Ligand SMILES: Nc1ncnc2c1ncn2[C@@H]1O[C@H](COP(=O)(O)OP(=O)(O)OP(=O)(O)O)[C@@H](O)[C@H]1O
């Protein structure tokens with residue numbers, strides 16, 4: 684098993700992280716670090732604690748124990764918006780966008796809240812062109828130039844995923860947490876979404892939760908397997924697929940196809 688401790692080149696370092704919901708320990712003593720430019724996939728069965736761990740890193744749930752560092756900064760007790768400002772972006776397992784608004788409006792709002800917080804009455808009018816520019820730039824990045832003026836409800840699931848990814852990319856985060864970016868999308872959209880992920884991971888560090896093992900195999904530099912709130916294993920994809928423990932865990936499901 685690869686070392687799980689903090690590396691000097693880590694852009695994100697999570698040490699001995701635990702999360703409890705009442706008496707239930709959803710994440711138990713998890714240490715994961717992410718190197719610059721690395722894509723690390725977090726896999727494991729339903730209920731393993733993957734989303735809870737992402738929530739802990741992004742600041743949506745409190746830690747019962749442990750420390751989290753982003754670069755040189757200790758962000759363990761830093762609120763969500765300040766983590767985002769420090770370079771941490773995330774997307775959600777369940778699509779989390781304003782579906783009555785257009786693609787451009789969603790992206791512009793994200794740019795605006797990033798620049799000014801939720802206080803639009805105080806924003807200087809002169810800042811608008813920059814927000815608009817950033818929104819359009821990100822739309823192009825995630826392949827939504829043709830859909831800019833469409834309400835999000837009119838988009839396919841894959842395109843809605845692209846909007847969500849775009850929202851996470853607005854502040855140009857150096858670390859991106861992606862919770863099942865392919866969840867719910869149709870078969871025909873897997874390949875384009877996969878290509879999009881390959882694009883956005885360039886120049887960033889990515890922690891990717893994903894159940895689609897083909898995608899994980901193609902995109903991840905390393906894989907962490909979580910079970911019952913704990914890390915079972917961390918290794919390169921080929922070693923993970925060959926692990927007897929992992930194969931037992933996924934017996935009969937898609938990981939068994941990777942030999
Ligand atoms: N807010 C909460 N209150 C109580 N229990 C919770 C809460 N959030 C998650 N849990 C529990 O914590 C455990 C881990 O849940 P989590 O959503 O992190 O799993 P997951 O690995 O993301 O699963 P999936 O692959 O299904 O998305 C589960 O048993 C879940 O029921």
Ligand SMILES: [Mg+2]
Nearest residue numbers: 733734735776
């Ligand atoms: Mg989850």
